[in-house]
Amino acid sequence: MDTIIAEGKRKRRHYVMQYPDGKGNVYRFGKGDQYAGLYWFNSYNRYQVYRGYYLDTGTIYTKKTELGDTPIGKEITYTKEGKVESIIDYEVDFSTPLEEIVALCREKFNLDLEYKVPANPSEIEFKRVIYKEHSDCPKAYILSFSSKEEKEDNKKRFIVIKDGTKEIVIDKLINRWEETSVGKDLIKIEEASLSDEEIIKALLFHYK
Incomplete structure (x- = not known):
């Protein structure tokens, strides 16, 4: 995040900090009581990548990808020790790629x-x-x-x-x-x- 803050221009969007990097990429950072979340998306496409982190340990909590507001691929949740806790496969129920x-x-x-x-x-x-x-x-x-x-x-x-x-x-x-x-x-x-x-x-x- 330090690199993003240094290179981008910080903008406040509601209670979320937003950092455009000048190359079409935007990083949106938010914080709750237990978790911190980072969204990455590009100004030219409709994909969004999300990474959530435990606040007290800094280890990854969850990761997922969306096309617009539609979850795609797999959403993986981890314990604080880094072990996989759950996996949601959004493709498994649909036969058409x-x-x-x-x-x-x-x-x-x-x-x-x-x-x-x-x-x-x-x-x-x-x-x-x-x-x-x-x-x-x-x-x-x-x-x-x-x-x-x-x-x-x-x-x-x-x-x-x-x-x-x-x-x-x-x-x-x-x-x-x-x-x-x-x-x-x-x-x-x-x-x-x-x-x-x-x-x-x-x-x-x-x-x-």
């Missing part, structure tokens, strides 16, 4: 999940979900985003890609302030009460 979904989005939707490019729409949200109660599409990749014009009109595009087959089961532009017809049904879309995931789930249950 993440890089294939990234390539599909570039080809079909001109949407780059990895890099922040000028052509990208705003507020890209990307998640992998498991809908155990929906046998037709139990595992899926879900995306939601708006262009500048769509955002001004309170509209948002929702896409659901089925795991395994990579079938695009939903691709709809929704006006979040009005009732939207889906097949023979009406889904009440209210900004204040429904999250993106709930909207996608409602659409998914009505597809076909």
